[in-house]
Structure formats: structure tokens, C-alpha cells
Amino acid sequence: MINEFAKTHNLKKYQVDQFNIGYYKTLISSFDELSTWSKQLREDLKKELLFSKLTVEKTETSNDGSTTKVLFKTGKNNYIESVLMRDKSRNTVCVSCMSGCPVGCIFCATGQMGLNEILDEQEILDQILYFARELKKENSSITNIVYMGMGEPMLNLENVAQSIEAITDTDKLAFSKRRVTLSTSGYVQNLRAFLGKNLGVKVAISLHAPNQKLRDILMPNVSKNNTLIDLFEVLDGYVKDTNKRITYEYVLIKGVNDSISDAKELVELLKGRLALVNLINYNENGCFEFKKSDNTLLFQDILLKNGINCTIRKSYGGDIKGACGQLSVNYI
Ligand code: SF4
Structure with missing residues (x-):
């Protein structure tokens, strides 16, 4: 965050370290709290850098208290949403990498917004730091981070990758790579580049169909130019090299x-692959006619009986439209 500032002010390494400790580890809530720096340096910092590029417009918490959704405004006056989900000892933050999404999957509320803005590294980090500071007030902390909010991470590859580097950097948030999951609809070329960076985070693929034909209907923008054959060529290579399991949503x-x-058909598609299927109950979002399935347990049973690992995702925050596929800011 302060690379440029450090250069123009000829900061010593120990001063950068002091900043990183205060900003990322102590989780100060303003630059004024950076007490290891001189008052003059803090004033310069305040003049030249924003503590957060995002401003909080609204927070909503679900009736059961498990889920908090935050509406942020960017510097360009676009809106994004991020969600904190609490479950026993887990505090999972779902971050957005775009305002809206250009992919337009036909069942997804975010996709109906189109693309408003691609977030930069700092704007992605600001969402995480916001929740980290809030949880600190309760003597708690984030346990998991998922890139599953608004936007397609593979269409914002560099900013997403840089944000992951920052959160897993031991000098910064020092977050365990195993507790970070990136979800993508499968832009093959960029996915190959992302996997080539060896960032070590978990990878989830938004599959949503057991064959090319149905995927072309549900996710037309990504599916037609990124076929299942091409997608599995990349994923199979990654699994062969790393022995890491892929999650299929x-x-x-x-x-x-x-x-x-x-x-x-899904069994046939994934047979012999190191895979976990995560079934998601469709969250009716008021945008579409689609309905939640009655077949979830039966569907899971078929997969399990045929040797495919399969879980059902617990849904959070449906009453505040904070659940999967519901993030949308069209009410503004
Ligand atoms: S499901 Fe993901 S990729 Fe598809 S439109 Fe929604 S946010 Fe974009």
C-alpha cells in the first residue's frame, strides 16, 4: 500500500515494517494511531493516502446474527457488497473483486448488474481489513477468506493475485493460504496464468452444469469460449502437478x-478426478423465475454412492440477500 509513499519519503525498511505491523497486524483504525511514526510523517501519510479507498454506506445483519452484509462505495461512486459469515469458530469473509460482473450468468443477481468497475488491489484488501477491524473489537478474527462475492476474479487477475499475496504475506496479514479460496467461472487462459503463479490457495470452479450444452445456457458468456474440455485440461494438469483437490460448485x-x-452425468464428468462437489441450494433472489431444487439430498446421494465427494453448502444471510448469487446493489 505504501510503496510509492516509501519511495518519495525515503523511508527506511524499519519504518515500512512499522507501518505494516500497525496497518495489517495491530489493525489500527486510522493513520493517527500509527504511533511508531513521527507526527509529521503521519500527517504526510494522511495527506497523500486514503486509509481506506472504500466507504461504508450500509450494514445489515441477518435475523439469526450469523451474517453481516456491508455495502461499500468506491472512489468512483460505484457500489460493492461484502459479507461476513459466522459459524461457531469460523468467521468467513466473502470479498468482491468487481462492482457488478460482466459474465452475466443467467441465474445470478450480480450478473444482471453488468460491470460497473474493476476493483484494484487496495479496494479488495479494504474489504478484508474492514471486517478484520470489526472482529478485533469482539476479540475475534477472520478465519477464512473466499473470493466469491461480486465479479469474476479471472477477469481481474493481477489485482486479485496481488491482494492474495498481501493477505498471505507474513509481513502483512500473514493469512494461511489453506484458508483462502478463489472461485472462478473458468476463463481458461487466465486460470492457467493464475495457477501458474503458485499462490497456494484453494481453487473452486463454478460448474453448475454437467455438460457443455447446459453450461452454454446457464453461463453463456464464459462457457462458449471456455469449453469443459479446455477447462479440464488446465485443471487436470494442475491436480497432476500439485495433488490438490478442486472444488466444483x-x-x-x-x-x-x-x-x-x-x-x-456429473458423476461421469468427475469420475477419476480429485474433486469435491459443493452443492448450493439456489437462493431465490427476486430477479428470476428460477426455484430452489427439491432434489438436493437425492442429488448428493447419487454422487456419494458413485464415489464423488459431495457436500451441501450451508446458506447464510438469505433474509438480507447476502447469500450466494444474491449480491446485487440494484436497490440504490
Ligand atoms: S455467478 Fe459469478 S461469474 Fe457468474 S455472473 Fe455471478 S458473479 Fe459473475
Whole structure:
């Protein structure tokens, strides 16, 4: 964050270290609290850099208290949403990498917004730091970070990768790589480049269909130019090199992709692959006619009986439209 500032002010390494300790580890809530720096340097910092590029416009907490959704405004007056989900000892933050999303998957509220803005590294980090500071007030901390909010990370590759480097950097947030998950709809070329960076985070693929034809319908913008054949070529190579399991997210939509034959086709697609299927109950979001499936347990059963690891994702924050596929700021 302060690379340029450090250069123009000829900061010594120990001063950069002091900044990183205060900003990322002590989680100061303003530059005034950076007491290891001189008053003059703090004043210069305040003049030249924003403590956060995002401003909080609104916070909402679900009735059961488990989920807090925050509406942020960017410097360009666009809006994004981020979500904190609490579950026993886990505090998972879901971050956005764009305002809106250009991919336009036909079941996703965010996709209906189109793309407003691509976030930079700092704007992605600001979301995480906001929740880290809030949790610190409760003597708690973030345990997991998922890149599953608004936007397609592979269409914002460099900023997303830099933000991951910052959160896992031992001099900064020092977050465990194993507790960071990046979810992508599968832009093959950029996914290959991302995996080549060896950032060590978990990878989840938004699959949502057991075959090319249905994927072309549900996720037309990404699917047609990034076929399942090409996608699996990249993923199979990654698994071969790293022995890391890929998670496949599959949102179950009634009468669309939730039949017994869909489940059997998914088994065939993933058989022999190091895979975990994470079934997501469709969150009705008021934008579409799609309905939640009644077949979730049956679908899971077919996968499990055929040797495919399969879990059902717990849904958080449906009452505040903070659940998967519901993030949208069209009410502003
Ligand atoms: S599902 Fe993901 S990639 Fe598709 S439109 Fe929504 S945010 Fe974009």
C-alpha cells in the first residue's frame, strides 16, 4: 500500500515494517494511531493516502446474527457488497473483486448488474481489513477468506493475485493460504496464468452444469469460449502437478440442472478426478423465475454412492440477500 509513499519519503525498511505491523497486524483504525511514526510523517501519510479507498454506506445483519452484509462505495461512486459469515469458530469473509460482473450468468443477481468497475488491489484488501477491524473489537478474527462475492476474479487477475499475496504475506496479514479460496467461472487462459503463479490457495470452479450444452445456457458468456474440455485440461494438469483437490460448485435449480440424469452425468464428468462437489441450494433472489431444487439430498446421494465427494453448502444471510448469487446493489 505504501510503496510509492516509501519511495518519495525515503523511508527506511524499519519504518515500512512499522507501518505494516500497525496497518495489517495491530489493525489500527486510522493513520493517527500509527504511533511508531513521527507526527509529521503521519500527517504526510494522511495527506497523500486514503486509509481506506472504500466507504461504508450500509450494514445489515441477518435475523439469526450469523451474517453481516456491508455495502461499500468506491472512489468512483460505484457500489460493492461484502459479507461476513459466522459459524461457531469460523468467521468467513466473502470479498468482491468487481462492482457488478460482466459474465452475466443467467441465474445470478450480480450478473444482471453488468460491470460497473474493476476493483484494484487496495479496494479488495479494504474489504478484508474492514471486517478484520470489526472482529478485533469482539476479540475475534477472520478465519477464512473466499473470493466469491461480486465479479469474476479471472477477469481481474493481477489485482486479485496481488491482494492474495498481501493477505498471505507474513509481513502483512500473514493469512494461511489453506484458508483462502478463489472461485472462478473458468476463463481458461487466465486460470492457467493464475495457477501458474503458485499462490497456494484453494481453487473452486463454478460448474453448475454437467455438460457443455447446459453450461452454454446457464453461463453463456464464459462457457462458449471456455469449453469443459479446455477447462479440464488446465485443471487436470494442475491436480497432476500439485495433488490438490478442486472444488466444483453446483447451484441446484429446480427443473434446470437437478435431475437424476444430471447427477449421473456429473458423476461421469468427475469420475477419476480429485474433486469435491459443493452443492448450493439456489437462493431465490427476486430477479428470476428460477426455484430452489427439491432434489438436493437425492442429488448428493447419487454422487456419494458413485464415489464423488459431495457436500451441501450451508446458506447464510438469505433474509438480507447476502447469500450466494444474491449480491446485487440494484436497490440504490
Ligand atoms: S455467478 Fe459469478 S461469474 Fe457468474 S455472473 Fe455471478 S458473479 Fe459473475
